[in-house]
Amino acid sequence: MNPIEDEAGFGVYVHWPFCAAKCPYCDFNSHVRHKPVDQPRFAAAFRREMELIRERTGPRTVSSIFLGGGTPSLMEPETVGAVLDSVARLWNLSPDAEITLEANPSSVEADRFRGYRAAGVNRVSLGVQALNDKDLRFLGRLHNVEEALHAIGLARDIFPRMSFDLIYARPDQTVEAWAEELRQAISYAADHLSLYQLTIEEGTAFYGLYRAGKITVPDPDHAADLYETTQEVTASHGLPAYEVSNHALPGAESRHNLIYWRYGQYVGVGPGAHGRFIENGQRIVTFTEKVPESWLELVERDGTGVVGGETLTRSEEADEFLLMGLRLVEGIDLDRYERLSGHPLAPDRVRTLLDEGLVEPVGNSRLRATPAGMVVLDALVVDLSR
Numbered sequence: 595m596n597p598i599e600d601e602a603g604f605g606v607y608v609h610w611p612f613c614a615a616k617c618p619y620c621d622f623n624s625h626v627r628h629k630p631v632d633q634p635r636f637a638a639a640f641r642r643e644m645e646l647i648r649e650r651t652g653p654r655t656v657s658s659i660f661l662g663g664g665t666p667s668l669m670e671p672e673t674v675g676a677v678l679d680s681v682a683r684l685w686n687l688s689p690d691a692e693i694t695l696e697a698n699p700s701s702v703e704a705d706r707f708r709g710y711r712a713a714g715v716n717r718v719s720l721g722v723q724a725l726n727d728k729d730l731r732f733l734g735r736l737h738n739v740e741e742a743l744h745a746i747g748l749a750r751d752i753f754p755r756m757s758f759d760l761i762y763a764r765p766d767q768t769v770e771a772w773a774e775e776l777r778q779a780i781s782y783a784a785d786h787l788s789l790y791q792l793t794i795e796e797g798t799a800f801y802g803l804y805r806a807g808k809i810t811v812p813d814p815d816h817a818a819d820l821y822e823t824t825q826e827v828t829a830s831h832g833l834p835a836y837e838v839s840n841h842a843l844p845g846a847e848s849r850h851n852l853i854y855w856r857y858g859q860y861v862g863v864g865p866g867a868h869g870r871f872i873e874n875g876q877r878i879v880t881f882t883e884k885v886p887e888s889w890l891e892l893v894e895r896d897g898t899g900v901v902g903g904e905t906l907t908r909s910e911e912a913d914e915f916l917l918m919g920l921r922l923v924e925g926i927d928l929d930r931y932e933r934l935s936g937h938p939l940a941p942d943r944v945r946t947l948l949d950e951g952l953v954e955p956v957g958n959s960r961l962r963a964t965p966a967g968m969v970v971l972d973a974l975v976v977d978l979s980r
């Protein structure tokens with residue numbers, strides 16, 4: 595193994611920035627276009643952008659590829675095939691690499707799924723969001739429950755691994771209703787579920803409605819109850835949390851997301867993608883132009899859509915490592931924290947948080963947030979990184 599590769603892995607993230615409609619809660623880089631997207635042109639631009647990034651990363655072994663969005667299930671299988679082919683030509687693609695594609699239930703067809711599978715995709719992550727039609731309409735989704743279940747069935751038949759997402763803490767959602775919906779979800783699940791609390795993001799349609807008092811979200815106590823219920827129901831059904839919002843059978847964790855949380859390295863390709871990798875011994879961050887057409891023009895002109903980035907200082911790296919790692923049930927490796935930051939975590943702060951029951955040791959060399967700590971994770975990280 596190349597010495598600068600660590601055990602956390604090396605991933606390639608490719609962003610497909612188009613959706614059939616914009617969901618009212620979503621602030622991801624997603625755009626609706628009424629003219630057909632020139633997919634071969636995008637595939638060629640992904641390739642060009644990767645070529646320049648490859649010059650910066652040098653040879654690496656790719657352990658995961660993630661096609662995220664937006665709605666990557668609007669990509670033609672040929673486009674997906676071209677992207678995967680580009681990755682494999684430029685880097686060393688590990689034979690057991692995890693290759694995930696995000697799909698929306700409204701854009702799922704059996705032939706298209708088979709095409710993705712033939713192109714090399716071996717894991718699908720479906721945006722189901724809710725298992726009742728009323729809430730699906732509220733969330734502005736283009737699918738109903740029947741279509742979601744059809745998509746889950748197809749994904750389970752065609753791909754070796756699949757996960758689906760639900761959004762909870764919806765307006766007026768009771769603990770009982772959520773627990774029941776979750777049990778149903780688990781009965782349809784394969785080996786992985788992502789369960790996100792609804793957040794009201796600035797700039798979204800929900801933000802305007804929320805500010806105008808037209809929608810309400812659960813208060814912090816009720817949200818904490820919903821979160822605890824999520825942990826209990828999933829754990830008692832064999833899909834325990836391994837991260838704040840992610841649940842899996844042991845061994846079925848998303849390897850790609852583990853790269854982020856274990857502070858591994860990844861390149862980000864496509865409009866609005868971020869990358870974090872070691873270049874000349876230092877961890878650098880890159881981000882690309884967000885508007886798809888502008889990104890395309892930049893790549894065609896300059897070979898890259900990267901419009902910014904920075905080299906992280908040791909203390910910034912250490913803070914990011916904490917922020918990501920404490921989301922994981924496995925917690926953080928204290929020696930690695932020390933190697934990154936140049937000093938151990940402040941013993942007095944750790945002691946206080948231990949006394950408050952917000953963190954706990956795992957063996958001799960790791961520290962993790964307790965379930966109570968997970969609920970106040972942001973504050974906890976700020977406290978530890980001061």
Ligand SMILES: C[S@@+](CC[C@H](N)C(=O)[O-])C[C@H]1O[C@@H](n2cnc3c(N)ncnc32)[C@H](O)[C@@H]1O
Binds near residue numbers: 723792
């Ligand atoms: C970037 S989206 C892409 C998935 C795919 N386009 C879809 O919608 O089915 C990834 C996931 O983030 C979650 N998500 C997006 N915005 C959210 C919000 N404001 N609150 C909670 N979860 C959100 C949804 O569960 C969604 O499936």
Ligand code: SF4
Binds near residue numbers: 621663664721
């Ligand atoms: S949630 Fe998914 S489908 Fe909806 S706008 Fe965001 S990326 Fe597109």
